[in-house]
Amino acid sequence: MTQVPKHPVLVLFDIDGTLTPSRNVASQEMIQFITQLQTVVDVGFVGGSDRAKQIEQMGEELVHAVTYSFSENGLVAFKGKTEIECTTITSHVGEARLKEFINDTLLLLARCDIPIKRGTFIEFRNGMLNVSPIGRNCTQAERNDFFAYDNQHHVRQTLIDALKPKYGDIFTFSIGGQISFDVFPIGWNKSYCLKFCQGYDKIHFFGDKTMEGGNDYEIFIDPRVEGHSVIDPADTIKQCSELFLRQ
Numbered sequence: 001m002t003q004v005p006k007h008p009v010l011v012l013f014d015i016d017g018t019l020t021p022s023r024n025v026a027s028q029e030m031i032q033f034i035t036q037l038q039t040v041v042d043v044g045f046v047g048g049s050d051r052a053k054q055i056e057q058m059g060e061e062l063v064h065a066v067t068y069s070f071s072e073n074g075l076v077a078f079k080g081k082t083e084i085e086c087t088t089i090t091s092h093v094g095e096a097r098l099k100e101f102i103n104d105t106l107l108l109l110a111r112c113d114i115p116i117k118r119g120t121f122i123e124f125r126n127g128m129l130n131v132s133p134i135g136r137n138c139t140q141a142e143r144n145d146f147f148a149y150d151n152q153h154h155v156r157q158t159l160i161d162a163l164k165p166k167y168g169d170i171f172t173f174s175i176g177g178q179i180s181f182d183v184f185p186i187g188w189n190k191s192y193c194l195k196f197c198q199g200y201d202k203i204h205f206f207g208d209k210t211m212e213g214g215n216d217y218e219i220f221i222d223p224r225v226e227g228h229s230v231i232d233p234a235d236t237i238k239q240c241s242e243l244f245l246r247q
């Protein structure tokens with residue numbers, strides 16, 4: 001499966017906060033910049049969200065044009081337009097343990113007394129579970145209210161603390177956004193994608209959350225890459241231009 005890369009250097013990019021403003025779409029300037037960069041190095045995207053969101057943020061044309069596009073941290077891996085792997089939480093953890101976890105979580109959610117509840121308390125994604133005490137289909141106003149309530153009462157942290165003793169050996173838990181927390185199998189961070197990146201003299205990685213606890217930390221410190229920390233998309237263009245596009 002190892003093929004000779006087009007260029008000896010691969011440059012991997014986090015998406016949110018690195019190539020785009022958080023959850024937003026890439027600027028025209030960024031799209032032009034990546035297009036130009038690809039003429040001198042191989043380029044890869046590695047984001048935590050799903051492929052549909054990645055295409056929405058970076059544009060379908062560019063996602064197909066870059067050498068690699070990894071969504072869900074590489075659980076869904078594409079080389080050009082071709083899917084090379086799709087790993088699921090089910091195959092990794094096994095149906096029995098997953099069912100046990102979902103049952104225990106639903107019991108804890110049922111016992112959780114908060115002001116209001118809506119629907120979709122557990123969302124099942126390819127590479128993770130998203131758990132929301134209020135339910136994902138609440139309105140924006142209800143979402144804001146829950147966030148304020150949670151800051152006072154630590155509902156999400158309490159649920160995580162209750163699940164950790166039994167499931168801390170297989171899952172990591174991370175609180176993100178306003179109404180939910182994510183549950184990932186241990187080791188499924190962005191460094192997972194590196195197993196697909198073979199045959200390069202050098203692999204660079206650019207990310208905005210490279211500090212310990214940030215979602216770029218594991219790949220940033222991985223000995224297989226040279227890590228670069230950026231503050232925003234403009235900083236990414238600046239640092240990358242100096243490294244790769246200087247005449």
Ligand SMILES: [Mg+2]
Pocket residue numbers: 014015016017018207208209
């Ligand atoms: Mg980021």
